[in-house]
Amino acid sequence: MPLAFDWTQLAQQTVIGLSSGGTWALLALALVLIYRSTGVVNFAQGEMAMFSTFIAWSLVDHGLSYWTAFALTIAISFGGGFAVERVVIRPVERAPVLTVVIVTIGLFFVFNGAARWHWSTETRTLPNAFSTRPIHVAGVAFSIQDLGNIAVSLGMVLLLWLLFRFTKLGLALRAAAVNPGESRLVGIRVSWMLAIGWGLAAAMGGVAGMLAAPALASFDQTFMQPVLLYAFAGAVLGGLDSPLGAVVGSLLLGVFINLIGNYVGWVGNVLKLPVALAVILGVLLVRPEGIFGRPRVRKV
Amino acid sequence: MRRVLGIGAGALVAVGAVALVAFIPRLVSDFHSFDLALVGVYFIAIVGLNLLTGYTGQISLGHGALMAIGGYTTAILVTHEHWRDVWTIPLAGLVAGVVGFVIGLPALRLSGLYLALATFGFAVALPSLLKKFSGLTGGTDGLSFFEKAPGQVTGISGTVTIFGHSMTQNHFFYYLTWAIGLVGFALVWLILRGRFGRAFRAIRDSEIAAVSTGVNLARNKTLAFAISGVYAGVAGSLFVILREIVTPLSFSFLLSITLLVGAVVGGLGSLPGMVLGALFIKYLPTVSTHLSTRPGAPDFVFGVAIILIMILLPTGAGGLIGRALKPLTTWLYTRP
Numbered sequence: 001m002p003l004a005f006d007w008t009q010l011a012q013q014t015v016i017g018l019s020s021g022g023t024w025a026l027l028a029l030a031l032v033l034i035y036r037s038t039g040v041v042n043f044a045q046g047e048m049a050m051f052s053t054f055i056a057w058s059l060v061d062h063g064l065s066y067w068t069a070f071a072l073t074i075a076i077s078f079g080g081g082f083a084v085e086r087v088v089i090r091p092v093e094r095a096p097v098l099t100v101v102i103v104t105i106g107l108f109f110v111f112n113g114a115a116r117w118h119w120s121t122e123t124r125t126l127p128n129a130f131s132t133r134p135i136h137v138a139g140v141a142f143s144i145q146d147l148g149n150i151a152v153s154l155g156m157v158l159l160l161w162l163l164f165r166f167t168k169l170g171l172a173l174r175a176a177a178v179n180p181g182e183s184r185l186v187g188i189r190v191s192w193m194l195a196i197g198w199g200l201a202a203a204m205g206g207v208a209g210m211l212a213a214p215a216l217a218s219f220d221q222t223f224m225q226p227v228l229l230y231a232f233a234g235a236v237l238g239g240l241d242s243p244l245g246a247v248v249g250s251l252l253l254g255v256f257i258n259l260i261g262n263y264v265g266w267v268g269n270v271l272k273l274p275v276a277l278a279v280i281l282g283v284l285l286v287r288p289e290g291i292f293g294r295p296r297v298r299k300v
Numbered sequence: 301m302r303r304v305l306g307i308g309a310g311a312l313v314a315v316g317a318v319a320l321v322a323f324i325p326r327l328v329s330d331f332h333s334f335d336l337a338l339v340g341v342y343f344i345a346i347v348g349l350n351l352l353t354g355y356t357g358q359i360s361l362g363h364g365a366l367m368a369i370g371g372y373t374t375a376i377l378v379t380h381e382h383w384r385d386v387w388t389i390p391l392a393g394l395v396a397g398v399v400g401f402v403i404g405l406p407a408l409r410l411s412g413l414y415l416a417l418a419t420f421g422f423a424v425a426l427p428s429l430l431k432k433f434s435g436l437t438g439g440t441d442g443l444s445f446f447e448k449a450p451g452q453v454t455g456i457s458g459t460v461t462i463f464g465h466s467m468t469q470n471h472f473f474y475y476l477t478w479a480i481g482l483v484g485f486a487l488v489w490l491i492l493r494g495r496f497g498r499a500f501r502a503i504r505d506s507e508i509a510a511v512s513t514g515v516n517l518a519r520n521k522t523l524a525f526a527i528s529g530v531y532a533g534v535a536g537s538l539f540v541i542l543r544e545i546v547t548p549l550s551f552s553f554l555l556s557i558t559l560l561v562g563a564v565v566g567g568l569g570s571l572p573g574m575v576l577g578a579l580f581i582k583y584l585p586t587v588s589t590h591l592s593t594r595p596g597a598p599d600f601v602f603g604v605a606i607i608l609i610m611i612l613l614p615t616g617a618g619g620l621i622g623r624a625l626k627p628l629t630t631w632l633y634t635r636p
Contacts, residue, residue: 039413040413041413041416041417043420043557088607088611091611092610092611092614095610095614097359097412097413098353098359098564098568099610099614101359101413101416102560102561102564102606102610103606103607103610103611105557105560105561105606106561106603106604106605106606106607106610107603107607108557108603109599109600109602109603109606110599110600110603110604110607111603112596112599112603113596113597113598113599113600113601113602113603114596114600115596116594116595116596116599117592117594117595117596117597117600118596120594120595121595121596221596225424225553226424229420229421229424229425232417232420232421233421236417270428270431270432271428271429271432272428273424273425273428274425274428274429274432276421276425277421277422277424277425280417280418280421281406281418281421284406284409284410284414284417284418285406285409288409288410288414
């Protein structure tokens with residue numbers, strides 16, 4: 001049955017929604033990064049994030065603390081994403097969209113298969129990065145974990161924004177995405193920029209995985225698959241070519257889906273994925289460029 | 301003279317293909333007949349998918365969901381209404397065709413990547429919907445013919461007798477799927493040769509050019525989705541008849557992307573390549589268990605194979621065959 005309505009409950013559920021929305025935002029941001037620079041959606045983004053999370057699990061299992069493993073995994077994921085672009089995506093850079101989509105689907109199978117091959121299919125647990133103890137603000141109990149997740153997600157978004165806005169590398173990355181031809185003329189190594197974009201996306205995805213995993217009681221190699229659909233929905237809602245849109249869209253979606261799951265009994269936990277699909281379809285049909293995206297104008 | 305030779309060669313290949321399909325069960329074991337029947341199911345689904353993606357240019361990452369529509373239509377008719385299993389096939393195709401048509405409507409506004417995203421969402425979300433409406437679909441447990449309506453399963457005694465010929469159930473499955481598969485193949489071939497095929501290809505190559513030469517975009521796109529849906533529905537129906545059980549897991553989104561991989565590996569825009577595509581998605585995981593029997597190894601090999609094929613042979617097997625036969629076909633089909 002739906003919960004009786006009261007403001008405390010609503011505030012709590014909103015924060016829980018923001019917490020999951022924050023992890024989706026990181027994955028959505030990864031999708032947008034790659035979409036902006038290559039015009040292709042990476043269907044393997046979720047599985048790459050899952051793979052990163054299993055690396056983090058291994059590091060923790062070898063006795064490292066969560067935050068050391070966290071930092072190391074980000075570095076490894078960056079290298080991994082960079083290498084994937086160099087080895088696999090580079091040869092199909094100029095191929096039609098469908099070919100690249102199929103290659104990312106191939107990557108999906110590669111990462112999923114490799115993770116089950118190496119780590120076997122039993123379920124794992126990651127320790128909580130934050131205490132699960134609640135803190136009380138104005139009579140409302142929030143879990144520190146949820147607040148911590150939101151803080152880390154937004155912190156990562158901020159770091160990325162600083163990188164793109166204030167560094168020379170960021171400027172080169174943006175130039176390569178907006179106008180590869182002319183960037184090449186002014187001496188930017190566009191192809192390396194693409195690889196760095198993939199590395200950044202993989203690192204973002206890794207963080208999303210490492211935040212999503214402890215929130216689950218236990219996880220296996222499928223745990224990022226629903227997150228990928230939510231991230232798609234968030235990115236489409238905000239506008240597939242807008243990083244800001246991906247973050248705002250995912251946060252909105254997180255709150256919306258958590259509230260609808262809690263207050264509309266018929267939806268419950270079961271129909272959350274179809275709701276995400278409905279959001280994707282609705283946005284694409286009504287306003288395909290999303291909230292922040294720019295409509296595409298094509299020359300005949 | 302060459303024209304006659306060309307038609308003769310085409311007819312010879314067709315007769316040869318039919319004879320080969322008819323003769324194979326004599327060479328392989330009962331067990332392998334069942335596997336080959338599954339290849340037939342994939343074949344039907346990806347021939348339909350090829351019409352949509354390869355010939356009309358509309359990417360679908362949700363064909364497994366259309367198969368699920370057909371499969372569940374069959375399962376519901378058999379277990380709730382006690383229909384004979386094989387007689388549900390036409391209706392399953394029809395229902396999935398209608399659903400395909402309905403999916404085609406929003407697809408009019410989407411193209412390329414966005415269509416891929418929307419159909420992918422459809423495939424990921426469908427299992428939750430199937431679980432939700434458990435009164436009809438049996439929820440997580442699904443519907444089992446064996447428990448609910450064993451009397452309606454063809455060949456449950458182990459043998460099937462048609463026109464006085466007795467054969468094992470697996471041989472029956474083989475002949476059933478491949479008979480439907482060959483007829484379906486011929487129909488698609490005829491459709492693509494004619495007016496609709498031309499319209500489809502025009503849309504694939506350039507929507508704007510197609511519209512400006514008088515092709516009705518809305519009608520042809522939704523038609524392609526509907527035809528493709530019928531094929532997926534029939535394939536899904538056969539899939540369930542073969543397994544005698546259906547659960548939400550039978551049609552996961554992995555099936556959807558596997559089908560697209562089959563169509564691409566076989567060669568988009570090449571119909572004969574679809575046989576190779578179907579064999580690829582059925583047997584590559586089996587073959588790769590020789591490498592390692594640990595879970596995940598087949599998927600890993602599958603993924604690597606997909607990537608290598610896309611990099612080295614982007615037109616798929618069909619493109620390779622086409623190139624190899626090019627001198628012969630140009631000689632046969634050009635007027636001197």
